[in-house]
Each structure stands twice: as C-alpha cells, then as structure tokens.
Amino acid sequence: MLVFWKQRLVMLMVPKTGTSAYEAALGPHAAMVVNDPPELKHAPVYRYNRFFRPMFERVGGADLELLAVVREPISWLGSWYRYRQRDFLDGRKTSTKGVTFDDFCQAYARGDRPPFANVGSQAKFIEPRPNGVSITHLYKYENQSGLLDFLEDRLSMKIDLPRENVSPRRATKLAPETEEKLRRKCAEDFEVWDRAL
Template sequence: MLAVPKTGTSAYAKALADRAGLIVQDPPELKHAPVYRYNRFFRPMLEKVGADHMDMMAVVREPVSWLGSWYRYRQRPFLDGKPGSTKSVTFDEFVRAYCMDQRPAFANVGSQAKFVEPRPNGTKVSHLFQYEDQPKILGFLEDRLQTKITLPQVNVSPSMPLELTGATRDLLAQTCPDEFTIWRSAKGAL
C-alpha cells in the first residue's frame, strides 16, 4: 500500500501494523514513496528476497478535497511563520497558487497523478481506490488479509469551512486535468 499523502494511509498503517511485514514511517520521502521511488528502492529489495510480482494499492482523493486537506494541515501552528504555512492565504488563493507553473512553498504539495504514475518497466498500481469510498477500501483489505480492520483517527487536519469560487474550480480543472482523471479512474482494480 503506497502512502499517498492526505488520503488516510496513516490510519491504515496503524490499524495493520501488527500484520505488516514492512512499514516505513520515516523519513517522509520514503514513507510517502510514489511509484517511481517504490520502483527504484523497494521493488529491487523485495524481489531479492523472492517477493516479485507484488500487487500495489493506493488511494487517491477528489482533488479539491485533497487540496483542502493540505490547506488545513498547513494551517497548524507548527508551520506559523514558515514558507509552507497557509495561515496568511485563503483556500481560494491556495488553490490558485497550486495552479501556477512555479508554485510558492505553501502550495507546493505534489500531485496525486504523478504519485501513482506507472513506470516504463511496467511497475504500476494494480488497485487504485477513491478515498471517498472507505467501505470499498476496507472491504478489499479485509477480504485480502482475512481480518476485520478498525481504523483509528490519525493525523486528522482541523475542520474548517473552505470557500472556492467557480472560477478557481474551473482553473484547477483546466490546469490540473490529470488530477481529476486519476481520481475518476480509481475503481479498486486497474
């Protein structure tokens, strides 16, 4: 299971820790290893111990909701005064900044589409789920692992209203169409 940021994977890692053969918690660059990093570092290691042809799963979130989670996360006090803080911008300004070619630090949060992008050697996500369909994710994992899973509340961003104009929503759809395409394509099995 790849840990796409802001998709609830920390809760799944905690819930499944006693059943997992390997959990990467730090550094964040490895915890949140996208397909290309998995392909470069983890796949060769796993193949050397006989775990080749592994299924890979990931969860992606509706793009506006995903950006909202990032925005709320970056409102936390530990980022106050730092370039990554969103305290001095509205959500609408944050999304507009995300749509820029050169994103400012506070809006530089990556891309779900790039995170799950297949590699030329065929390494790809075999089970891609929408974050909003938690029963389907849970059902898949419970069936696959033959166990009941109870998800804890982990790393939850503070709740707050998020206002986005129609023009900004349109700008996001026009400048980041891959984000919407990958989310719409997420049905569990690819």
C-alpha cells in the same frame, strides 16, 4: 508504506488520503512498515520502483501488487490547506496562515508554485513507470467501505479503523473560476480520481 509479504501486497501511502489511520490499524500485521523518513513513508511509485522493488525482487517478491488511495482533488487540496494552517508551521514558508483557500488553489494551479502550495500531485505519485511497474489496486478515499472490504478479504482480518492525523476544520470555498482553472490545469489528478474504484 505497508508491506504484506505473504499476501503479496504493498500499500503506498499517498499523503492526505487517510493512510495514517491504515498504518495505525494494519502496521502490527504488516511484514514491513516504512514510517520514516517521510520521503520513504510516502514513497510514490517511481521511488518504490527505484529503491524497494529491486530489493523485493531479489528475495522473491517480483509479483507484489501495489495498492494506493486517491482523494477527490479539491478535497485533497483542502486537507493540505488545513494541515498547513497548524501552529507548528507558523512563520515557515509552507504555512497557509493568512492565505485563503481560493488563493491557495490559485497558487497550486500555477506552473511555479510557492512553497505553501507546493504539495505534489496524486497523478504524479501513482504514475506508472516505463518498466511496467504500476498501481494494481486504486481506490477512492471516498470509498472507504470498498477499500476496507478489499483489505479485509485480502488480509483475512477484520479492520477497526481509527481516526488519525485529522486536519483542523477550515472554510474551503472556491470561486467558480478557480475550480475551473484547477480542473483545467490539474486535469490528470481529476482523471486519476475518476478512474479509481
């Protein structure tokens, strides 16, 4: 999470949407960088609302806007799948070694996901809270130029974006019936991506 206090902006870090690169580029310019533990670095709207918003409101931050980036859902799952192929996960229940991408997506679309496919939901990450706290600015990962334009304008600076935390390349082909199942079972994630800028 990056907090730009003077600019009244908080960038929430949706996992697997290139946020590590933004943290590297913008961290030195942020008023606050939350990069550990992962549960706080990747705090979704509900966790921001519960822990951070009350603290910020007490010191005059009631009008902070929230920014998030979402990725096309199949591409997002592909990034998780590739990330979980890394050697450091060998032997763990979260590893996807020995699992095809199609099997990974089939497991993700189930109600009771096995550990290797339990990677959350972008729609749940940005879900508005009953008290009205919600994402103010929602960008597609695939629209990096639009996101950069917004941030450069809002932060009054030129941003040089490095490549960070890039998942290894792997085949991520889906059977048509698997894609159809994902689109049906995870419709909220596709709707969120469709409405992002």
